Amino acid sequence: MTDDATLPPDAVAPSTGFGVLHLFCKPTPRFDPESIVAAVKQAEASGCQVVTVAVLGHKCDVAVMAMHRNLRELRALQTGLQRGGFDVVDSYVSVTEVSEYAAGMPDEMTKPRLYPSIPPQGDFPAWCFYPMSKKREAHANWFSTPFEERKELMAEHGKSGRTFAGRIAQYVTGSTGLDDFEWGVTLFGGHPDDLKDVVYTMRFDRASALFGEFGAFYTGMVTPVEELVRAI
Numbered sequence: 001m002t003d004d005a006t007l008p009p010d011a012v013a014p015s016t017g018f019g020v021l022h023l024f025c026k027p028t029p030r031f032d033p034e035s036i037v038a039a040v041k042q043a044e045a046s047g048c049q050v051v052t053v054a055v056l057g058h059k060c061d062v063a064v065m066a067m068h069r070n071l072r073e074l075r076a077l078q079t080g081l082q083r084g085g086f087d088v089v090d091s092y093v094s095v096t097e098v099s100e101y102a103a104g105m106p107d108e109m110t111k112p113r114l115y116p117s118i119p120p121q122g123d124f125p126a127w128c129f130y131p132m133s134k135k136r137e138a139h140a141n142w143f144s145t146p147f148e149e150r151k152e153l154m155a156e157h158g159k160s161g162r163t164f165a166g167r168i169a170q171y172v173t174g175s176t177g178l179d180d181f182e183w184g185v186t187l188f189g190g191h192p193d194d195l196k197d198v199v200y201t202m203r204f205d206r207a208s209a210l211f212g213e214f215g216a217f218y219t220g221m222v223t224p225v226e227e228l229v230r231a232i
Contacts, residue, residue, distance in 0.1 A: 004069070011070040017096035017114040018049075018067040020173045021074040022129055022184065023081065024060040024090040024218060031085035033229035039080025040064075040225045046073050049118045052228050053127050055220035060089050061232060063129065063218055065186060067096070067118060090216075092131060094173035094184040101154045120169035124188035125222050128195045131181035131215035142211045153207040160202045167194045181215050188222070195219065 007013060040050050043066060053063040064081065068074050082088060098110045134142035142150065161170060169188040176182045189195045202208055223231075 007070055008072075010072065012072055013069045014095045018069055018116075019071040019074055020094045020096060020171075020184065021064075021066045021078065022092040022094075022186070023064040023066075023078060023086075023088050024055070025062045025064065025081060025086040026060055026089050027062075027232050028085050028087050031232065033232070035084030036081060036086065036229050037225050039077060039084050042080060043068075043073065043077040046076070048073055048077060050077070050225075051118050051127075052223055052225045053220040054223040054228055054231060055218055057219070059216065059218060062086065062228060063127070063220060065118060065129070067116070090218075092129070092175065092184050093179045094175035095178065096171075097174040099154070099172075101151045116171055118171070119222055120188050122166075122169070122190075124169050124190055126189040126192045126195055126219075127187070127222050128189075128217055128219040129184065129186045130217045131175065131179070131184050133182040133213045134211045135213055140210045145211075150207075153205070153211075157202060157205045157207040160205050161198065163201075164194070164198045167191075168198045170198075181213075192219070 004013065013019070040052065043050055047068055047070075049067045051065045053065070055061055055063050064077070066074055066077055078088065078091075096114050096116060098105070098113050102110065102113075136143060145153075161168075167190055171186040173184045173186070174182070175184055187195050187198065189198075203212065
């Protein structure tokens with residue numbers, strides 16, 4: 001956790017928690033492996049938490065997930081990767097948060113959500129990211145649903161997720177007003193099918209079945225940056 005007193009005067013930081021940046025990249029003809037590694041190492045030296053992922057499929061080749069109190073440090077990482085020859089073909093911007101439905105929870109439960117560590121402890125090499133929102137349709141408008149009903153639905157949703165403890169580490173970050181969807185969901189799993197199973201199971205919860213809208217999914221393997229650039 002970074003104390004605000006240690007931030008530079010020009011810092012742009014959320015009131016609480018971390019800024020979160022997901023970058024989805026492809027190498028260009030200017031790709032320089034050493035520069036990419038240096039950009040990640042420099043970000044880590046500035047206090048960024050960084051995870052690099054080898055992505056499967058055509059959407060991109062590399063995903064970079066980073067967290068820091070100061071959004072300027074996240075931008076510096078993005079600039080370093082671009083100067084190293086990565087083309088950012090997609091991205092997502094969000095912040096860590098504690099849900100309104102978790103009001104009153106003790107600090108030991110809320111602080112890990114506001115100030116999480118990545119990658120999670122344990123063996124979680126499988127990775128995916130997707131954005132999501134809640135519907136605003138006549139037959140299913142989340143934002144006109146009474147708070148107590150929404151709280152009950154989210155409690156059910158959380159209970160489903162907790163059945164995957166030990167198989168999945170989940171990070172839900174807020175992006176309302178910051179990006180195209182309302183939340184970003186990052187999953188670390190022990191196996192690829194753990195990712196599939198948790199998403200499939202939780203889509204039967206009423207909070208998702210009635211109200212969930214999902215964006216594009218990105219899937220890959222957590223890979224140290226030095227190994228990642230050798231494989232491109």
